[in-house]
Structures are given as C-alpha cells and as structure tokens.
Amino acid sequence: MHDITVKNIMFSYDKELILENISMKIDSGDFVCLLGQSGCGKSTFLRLMAGLSEPDSGNILVGDNELKGASLDRGVVFQDYSLFPWLTTGKNIILSLQQKFKNESKKELKKRALYYLERVGLDKATFDKYPNELSGGMRQRSAICRSFALDPPILLMDEPFGALDAVTRAKLQDMVLDLWRKDKENRKTIFFVTHDVDEALLLSTKIFVFGSSPSKIIYTHSFGDEEKVDRDSLFNNKEILDLRNKLIHIINKDIEEKINLKEIII
Numbered sequence: 001m002h003d004i005t006v007k008n009i010m011f012s013y014d015k016e017l018i019l020e021n022i023s024m025k026i027d028s029g030d031f032v033c034l035l036g037q038s039g040c041g042k043s044t045f046l047r048l049m050a051g052l053s054e055p056d057s058g059n060i061l062v063g064d065n066e067l068k069g070a071s072l073d074r075g076v077v078f079q080d081y082s083l084f085p086w087l088t089t090g091k092n093i094i095l096s097l098q099q100k101f102k103n104e105s106k107k108e109l110k111k112r113a114l115y116y117l118e119r120v121g122l123d124k125a126t127f128d129k130y131p132n133e134l135s136g137g138m139r140q141r142s143a144i145c146r147s148f149a150l151d152p153p154i155l156l157m158d159e160p161f162g163a164l165d166a167v168t169r170a171k172l173q174d175m176v177l178d179l180w181r182k183d184k185e186n187r188k189t190i191f192f193v194t195h196d197v198d199e200a201l202l203l204s205t206k207i208f209v210f211g212s213s214p215s216k217i218i219y220t221h222s223f224g225d226e227e228k229v230d231r232d233s234l235f236n237n238k239e240i241l242d243l244r245n246k247l248i249h250i251i252n253k254d255i256e257e258k259i260n261l262k263e264i265i266i
C-alpha cells in the first residue's frame, strides 16, 4: 500500500545533471538507507521523495499514486532539528499535529505529544522547554517525536544524527529502530540518508549506494528477514564485516574516481 516505486528519475540544478536515471523499489515497512559520498545527491533525492522539488523527468509512485508535492503521508526529519526556536517543544509538536488531527482538541493533542515524548525517552518537562534549552540530542529526539506523533506511513530522514556525538548517536539509532520495530502491525517505511556505513548496516533492511557525477545507483544490498544486523554482529560477524569492507571500498573508489575526473578537467 505504501510501497514506493522510483522510475527513471533525472534531476538537474540549472544545467548540471545531479541524478541520472534513478530507479528503485521500496517495499512497505522497509528501512532503507541511502549511502554515498558527500555531494553525490542524497539530500537532493530525499527532497524529491518528500515532494519538496520535482524531477526533470521520471516519477515516484507511492502505491499506485504518483507523488505530487509534500503530503502528510510523508514525514521528514532533517539534520538541523527544524524546530521553531520561538515556540516551546510542546507547541512545536502540537503545531504540526493540528495540521493532521484537525478534529482533536488541544487536550487530546497534548496527550498524544506527551505519549510520543515518552516514547523517544524525553520527560514531560521537555514539553514546556524552548529548543535552546535542550541539548542537540534532545532537540533531535523532539523532532523525531514530532514525526512519529504525526504517524505518517513513510518517514524520510536526512542524516538526522549527523551532528551528534557518538554516544548520543548510538542511543538515537536504537530508539528509532525500536520505534520502527514495535509498530509491527503498521510498520513505517523509513528512508534514511547517511554517509556512515556502520549506521546503514545497523539500521537498514535495504541499502542503496549512490555514485557521483552524476549520481546513479552503484550498489544495492537487501538483508533477508532473519538477517537484521545488531550492534554486536557489526564487528563480530564475518559476513557483515565483509559487506562493511565492500561498501567502504565501493564508496572510496567512487571518491577516487571523482578526484581523478576533476584532475583531468583542470
């Protein structure tokens, strides 16, 4: 129902081709990670999936419907938390919830917001705090809380943990996995951009790697149902270690090719 089919997407900024003929199939409930070197077009692609920009050609289908513009069926979490600094965390969350749950009273919306604050590991007091009174990790938890409270079937996440220290990052990775896993009946489809290979291995059921100049899919890996990677097997399981090395090699090779190409042009 919320399968995503991407067909032959081409996208340029001015005359520069950024995405070349991208096609992919994402099943409902998949946790997809998109890897690739910096500047290869990962965020550009996520913006297309969010409906925040349009491709030159090609299309994206959610189920049978062609994606046109932003929609409440797709939540987006960016790296920079994207909370309004002049509103308390609670008001930030309720402002979004009001767009979707138009018939719910303020009391019901607050109850929903508090429930999800707890699910992302924040205490009730966070509701009345302004974003600048929170740590980076707490701000990102709040942004994720807002997205999960909106309960979209599809969640698009653009390097949401990129600015966080390693410990907070690990905690939030576990939290998102937990939220994704627990909604078994109605598992969200998550599309997660990262340039961290270990993060992709830990989170994903499916990995796509973008190459650059212009960007196309250069590698795909799908984990079987029983193969979900946990934190221990990241470093102990030979198959996962081989895959990790392979992914790092593919990305490094793409970086080297880009550098060589630049030298030829200069």
Ligand SMILES: Nc1ncnc2c1ncn2[C@@H]1O[C@H](COP(=O)(O)OP(=O)(O)OP(=O)(O)O)[C@@H](O)[C@H]1O
Pocket (backbone or CB within 6 Å): 013, 014, 018, 036, 037, 038, 039, 040, 041, 042, 043, 044, 045, 195
């Ligand atoms: N608004 C814009 N106008 C023109 N060019 C842009 C714009 N946004 C991005 N680009 C260019 O498009 C290319 C892809 O950028 P994008 O941000 O999608 O890459 P990315 O893979 O997400 O990078 P990173 O991992 O560093 O965030 C880059 O060359 C970038 O300079």
